[in-house]
Amino acid sequence: MTIYIESMKMYLKSLLEYKKSFIMSFISQFFVFFTYYFMIIALFDKFDNIKGYTKYEVLLCFSIIQFGYSLIEIFGRGIDQFDKLIIRGEFDRLLLRPKNILLQVLCTDFDLIKIPRILQSIIILIISLVKLQTNLDIYKITTLVLMLLSSAILFLSIFILMASYCFITVQGLEVRNLFTDGGKHMAQYPISIFNKTFIFIFTFIIPYAFVNYYPLLYIIGKTTNKLYIISPLITFLYLIPALLSFKWGIKKYTSVGS
Amino acid sequence: MSFINVNHINKTFKVAKRRSGLKAALKSFFKREYQYIEAVKDISFQIEKGEIVGYIGPNGAGKSTTIKILSGILVPDSGTCTINGMTPWKDRKKYVSNIGVVFGQRSQLWWDIPAEDTFDLLKDIYNLNDEEYLKTKNNLIKMLDIEEVIKIPVRQLSLGQRMRCEIAASLIHNPSILFLDEPTIGLDAISKKVVRDFIKKINKELKTTVILTTHDMSDIEALAKRIILIGKGRILYDGTLKNLKEKYGNTRHILVNTNNTIKNITKKGIIKQEKVDSGYLFEIDTNIISISSFLKYLSDIVSIEDVDIDTENIDNIIIKLYKDFEI
Amino acid sequence: MKVYLNLFKLKFMNQLQYRMAAIAGISTQFFFGIVYIMVYLAFYTSNGDTSLPMKWNELICYLWLMQSLFALVNPWVKDNELLSMIKDGNIAYELCRPINFYKKWYATMYGNRLAATLLRFLPIIIIAVILPEPYKLLPPNSITSFILFLISLTISSLLITAISMLYHSITMFTLDEKGIMSLLMVFIEIFSGGVIPLVFFPNFLKIIAYILPFRYIIDLPFRVYSGNIPISTAIPNIGISIIWLIIIIFIGYKLSIRACNKAIVQGG
Numbered sequence: 001m002t003i004y005i006e007s008m009k010m011y012l013k014s015l016l017e018y019k020k021s022f023i024m025s026f027i028s029q030f031f032v033f034f035t036y037y038f039m040i041i042a043l044f045d046k047f048d049n050i051k052g053y054t055k056y057e058v059l060l061c062f063s064i065i066q067f068g069y070s071l072i073e074i075f076g077r078g079i080d081q082f083d084k085l086i087i088r089g090e091f092d093r094l095l096l097r098p099k100n101i102l103l104q105v106l107c108t109d110f111d112l113i114k115i116p117r118i119l120q121s122i123i124i125l126i127i128s129l130v131k132l133q134t135n136l137d138i139y140k141i142t143t144l145v146l147m148l149l150s151s152a153i154l155f156l157s158i159f160i161l162m163a164s165y166c167f168i169t170v171q172g173l174e175v176r177n178l179f180t181d182g183g184k185h186m187a188q189y190p191i192s193i194f195n196k197t198f199i200f201i202f203t204f205i206i207p208y209a210f211v212n213y214y215p216l217l218y219i220i221g222k223t224t225n226k227l228y229i230i231s232p233l234i235t236f237l238y239l240i241p242a243l244l245s246f247k248w249g250i251k252k253y254t255s256v257g258s
Numbered sequence: 259m260s261f262i263n264v265n266h267i268n269k270t271f272k273v274a275k276r277r278s279g280l281k282a283a284l285k286s287f288f289k290r291e292y293q294y295i296e297a298v299k300d301i302s303f304q305i306e307k308g309e310i311v312g313y314i315g316p317n318g319a320g321k322s323t324t325i326k327i328l329s330g331i332l333v334p335d336s337g338t339c340t341i342n343g344m345t346p347w348k349d350r351k352k353y354v355s356n357i358g359v360v361f362g363q364r365s366q367l368w369w370d371i372p373a374e375d376t377f378d379l380l381k382d383i384y385n386l387n388d389e390e391y392l393k394t395k396n397n398l399i400k401m402l403d404i405e406e407v408i409k410i411p412v413r414q415l416s417l418g419q420r421m422r423c424e425i426a427a428s429l430i431h432n433p434s435i436l437f438l439d440e441p442t443i444g445l446d447a448i449s450k451k452v453v454r455d456f457i458k459k460i461n462k463e464l465k466t467t468v469i470l471t472t473h474d475m476s477d478i479e480a481l482a483k484r485i486i487l488i489g490k491g492r493i494l495y496d497g498t499l500k501n502l503k504e505k506y507g508n509t510r511h512i513l514v515n516t517n518n519t520i521k522n523i524t525k526k527g528i529i530k531q532e533k534v535d536s537g538y539l540f541e542i543d544t545n546i547i548s549i550s551s552f553l554k555y556l557s558d559i560v561s562i563e564d565v566d567i568d569t570e571n572i573d574n575i576i577i578k579l580y581k582d583f584e585i
Numbered sequence: 586m587k588v589y590l591n592l593f594k595l596k597f598m599n600q601l602q603y604r605m606a607a608i609a610g611i612s613t614q615f616f617f618g619i620v621y622i623m624v625y626l627a628f629y630t631s632n633g634d635t636s637l638p639m640k641w642n643e644l645i646c647y648l649w650l651m652q653s654l655f656a657l658v659n660p661w662v663k664d665n666e667l668l669s670m671i672k673d674g675n676i677a678y679e680l681c682r683p684i685n686f687y688k689k690w691y692a693t694m695y696g697n698r699l700a701a702t703l704l705r706f707l708p709i710i711i712i713a714v715i716l717p718e719p720y721k722l723l724p725p726n727s728i729t730s731f732i733l734f735l736i737s738l739t740i741s742s743l744l745i746t747a748i749s750m751l752y753h754s755i756t757m758f759t760l761d762e763k764g765i766m767s768l769l770m771v772f773i774e775i776f777s778g779g780v781i782p783l784v785f786f787p788n789f790l791k792i793i794a795y796i797l798p799f800r801y802i803i804d805l806p807f808r809v810y811s812g813n814i815p816i817s818t819a820i821p822n823i824g825i826s827i828i829w830l831i832i833i834i835f836i837g838y839k840l841s842i843r844a845c846n847k848a849i850v851q852g853g
Binding site: 021023024025027028029031032034035038039042043045046047048049050051052169171173174175176177178181182185186189193194195198 | 765
């Protein structure tokens with residue numbers, strides 16, 4: 001853990017070498033993120049509900065997913081950009097050091113300019129909760145915390161899975177957008193608005209539904225079943241196959257080379 | 259049992275074929291063909307503690323593959339390798355604390371910040387205690403003369419300064435083996451000398467075993483008593499540089515300036531004779547005819563104005579070797 | 586001219602190497618298409634279609650064309666080769682070549698776009714056509730609409746390339762591509778109709794969008810196809826888009842000359 005924090009300090013130092021660029025990027029990130037919810041807001045200007053869900057219910061859903069995604073983009077950028085490590089041959093260097101490989105990969109890069117995304121997600125989350133007049137008791141707060149955590153864990157797992165794919169080939173990595181960007185786009189709406197096949201895939205294959213659908217139902221009062229509070233925990237299991245595949249990838253890399 | 263034992267190592271890679279032309283590109287878009295490349299074939303050698311070994315060969319000969327296997331990045335298809343009693347690709351974390359690797363063409367330093375910060379991070383990565391870290395660091399700073407250099411952001415350094423920091427970073431954990439992959443590539447004469455002197459010094463003082471690959475034969479001449487020549491994945495020569503010179507360094511080029519015309523001379527030991535702008539160029543085999551007897555012979559026929567004899571150049575030897583082995 | 590054709594061919598062949606990228610691109614675009622359609626479908630079916638600015642059959646065409654031709658109209662395309670040259674100053678060498686800087690990079694970028702599109706659009710169109718209702722891509726409104734669609738799409742692709750050239754030239758002044766470029770691209774993406782069709786915009790935004798040149802990239806061609814913009818309106822709009830194209834090429838060209846002069850003065 002020390003090396004993660006030390007690496008982040010170094011990253012900050014290098015950022016400060018380019019102050020102007022950093023500030024510009026920081027501002028532009030604010031607007032980039034705006035396009036993400038522009039669609040929801042604009043469409044709710046014309047329509048008043050989507051399969052019974054109101055604007056702020058959808059925005060709540062959106063903010064949870066965006067929070068997790070941005071968090072991992074910022075602090076897990078090393079694993080997101082893993083293909084570059086492989087292409088530039090820098091992964092070799094990590095194999096020469098006596099520390100856990102995945103930890104070292106995480107230490108290679110950060111993306112603090114995306115902090116505006118986190119901030120906006122939190123603001124949207126709060127606005128939505130207020131507008132929905134949610135009465136936040138201990139159960140609902142627990143649910144919310146678990147949702148935010150599971151959102152981050154799920155994206156981390158997906159990023160690790162995608163990084164493992166880089167060990168096979170770095171070509172066609174654009175397919176990763178399907179699972180990250182695509183999944184993110186989809187999961188910003190309550191999953192029940194989609195068709196059955198989709199619901200199946202994004203419940204059982206990539207468990208987005210446990211991040212922000214089942215727990216959402218509890219938060220907005222569509223169910224009172226307490227089991228829904230802990231439903232986000234299921235996504236934590238998703239880390240297991242992700243970590244295993246990464247381990248397998250390293251083994252393959254050292255036997256096939258680059 | 260030697261310090262480094264490499265026995266019958268083999269490694270084959272599968273690579274996609276690329277062809278030029280629109281038709282071929284379209285074809286491979288739908289169907290891809292592969293070919294197998296034997297990067298190293300049955301490589302064996304032993305290296306003792308404290309040796310400096312030059313590992314040479316043309317591009318694509320298998321140098322990098324060997325270095326990768328020795329440093330544990332790559333697992334061979336077959337064969338064994340023990341270094342300091344350990345197999346590089348097993349028990350990675352324990353093994354890598356023993357080795358330092360410098361890739362001349364890749365940097366391990368953070369680009370935008372001073373090298374000193376990278377050293378501090380490496381301290382944490384290698385779990386070094388403050389005392390030994392400071393001792394090694396100060397020693398390296400002194401030996402490589404980088405006291406000021408390590409306080410400047412790496413991107414502002416010259417290549418020579420950066421390479422010195424690079425080497426320091428690879429040695430900060432005091433490894434017993436140092437792999438150098440083309441450490442002097444692109445450096446100016448002074449930086450090359452600093453790097454070479456340093457390598458000699460740590461080898462002498464710390465008994466660090468050094469394995470270096472290079473294309474610069476003057477590196478080898480300055481550093482390595484022993485060389486291993488590899489071509490097309492096989493070891494072609496393993497021995498001292500002196501032996502190699504004796505075996506292959508027997509041809510010399512002599513340029514003779516004269517106002518006379520020299521007809522074709524048929525004499526034993528003269529391999530080639532050629533008329534060039536500034537005179538005549540001879541290639542002779544010094545095992546058959548010595549330089550002095552050649553010149554004596556020549557001065558008997560013509561009046562020589564000036565002669566220019568090439569120095570005994572290791573590059574020429576290597577070119578000749580490559581030709582002989584058809585690599 | 587032959588030089589530019591060859592450049593174009595080179596870029597095309599370069600794209601062919603990336604087989605997996607093409608397949609991945611196709612599946613991603615297809616997936617996004619389906620997700621968007623389901624979102625809109627959910628909106629359409631949960632609200633009575635009173636006063637909707639687009640009929641479902643028009644919207645579905647818009648969405649599928651958007652996905653299948655994404656590589657052609659996407660504002661978020663950067664030429665990393667050019668950008669890295671700008672940043673490390675190697676651009677100076679580029680200016681020494683006996684070939685016009687603007688034309689060369691215009692041809693290169695256009696080649697990249699067209700090649701990426703040609704490799705991707707057909708599979709998406711084919712799948713979209715054989716899908717069941719209501720997901721199915723429908724044929725164009727009429728032959729005339731289709732011809733006008735093709736014309737305006739051609740202008741669109743030239744226009745977006747000209748805009749790309751513009752912001753790559755700006756980067757030659759600012760030397761930082763991330764901040765300003767992202768801002769511009771966000772703006773273009775929204776006002777071209779890349780996020781949602783402009784007709785869904787709140788009124789004041791719609792007015793702004795219709796004045797700006799960006800609507801001719803996505804909004805015009807894709808709505809002409811389905812007849813959402815009738816032929817009588819389409820023709821004058823195509824005229825306006827040509828004027829915009831000329832203006833933007835002119836500005837970009839002038840800007841690139843100034844940027845080149847600056848690069849020469851600085852010595853890279």
